[in-house]
Amino acid sequence: MDRLTESLIHMMAEYYAGDPKRIQHFIKVYTFADFISSEENLNGYDKFITVTAAIVHDIGIKESETKYGKSDGKLQEKEGPSLAENMLRQLNFDSPAISRVSYLVGHHHTYDNIEGMDYQILVESDFLVNMFEDNMSNDAIRSAYKLIFKTSSGKSLCRTMYSASFPQEDL
Numbered sequence: 001m002d003r004l005t006e007s008l009i010h011m012m013a014e015y016y017a018g019d020p021k022r023i024q025h026f027i028k029v030y031t032f033a034d035f036i037s038s039e040e041n042l043n044g045y046d047k048f049i050t051v052t053a054a055i056v057h058d059i060g061i062k063e064s065e066t067k068y069g070k071s072d073g074k075l076q077e078k079e080g081p082s083l084a085e086n087m088l089r090q091l092n093f094d095s096p097a098i099s100r101v102s103y104l105v106g107h108h109h110t111y112d113n114i115e116g117m118d119y120q121i122l123v124e125s126d127f128l129v130n131m132f133e134d135n136m137s138n139d140a141i142r143s144a145y146k147l148i149f150k151t152s153s154g155k156s157l158c159r160t161m162y163s164a165s166f167p168q169e170d171l
C-alpha cells in the first residue's frame with residue numbers, strides 16, 4: 001500500500017470516528033477492490049483510482065443523514081462527490097484522479113451504464129460486502145450476480161462466498 005492510500009484511510013477513518021460499522025465497511029470494500037483489480041490485471045493508475053474510490057465511496061452517507069435524516073443511494077450520490085473532492089485535495093491527489101474518483105462516488109449506486117473497469121470493480125466490491133452486511137436474500141444475491149457482476153474475479157468471489165445462494169445447476 002502506498003503512503004497516499006495510507007493517509008486517505010486514516011482520514012476516512014477519522015471522518016467516521018466512533019462508527020466502526022462504516023469504517024469496517026470501507027476497509028472491506030477497499031480490500032476486495034484491491035484484490036479484484038490485481039486479478040483483473042488493471043494497470044497501476046486504474047488500480048489506484050479503483051482503490052481510492054473504494055475508500056471514499058460512502059463519504060456522502062453522514063452528510064445525507066445530517067441534512068435529510070436519511071441516506072438512500074441517490075442522496076449519497078448527490079452529497080458525496082464534493083466531500084470526496086475536498087478530502088482528496090487536502091492530500092494533494094492530482095486533478096484527473098480527483099475528478100474520476102468524485103465521478104465514481106457520484107455514480108456508485110447507478111448500475112445502468114457502468115463504463116470503465118474502475119467503476120465496474122467498485123460496484124462489484126460494494127455488492128460483495130453489502131450482500132453480507134445487508135443480509136440479502138438468495139434471490140437478491142443471484143439477481144445482482146446476473147445483472148451486475150462482469151469480472152471473472154468478482155463473479156468467482158461472489159459464487160464462492162455465497163455458494164448457498166446458488167443452486168448446483170447455476171454454478
Ligand SMILES: [Fe+2]
Pocket residue numbers: 025029057058126
Ligand atoms: Fe458501500
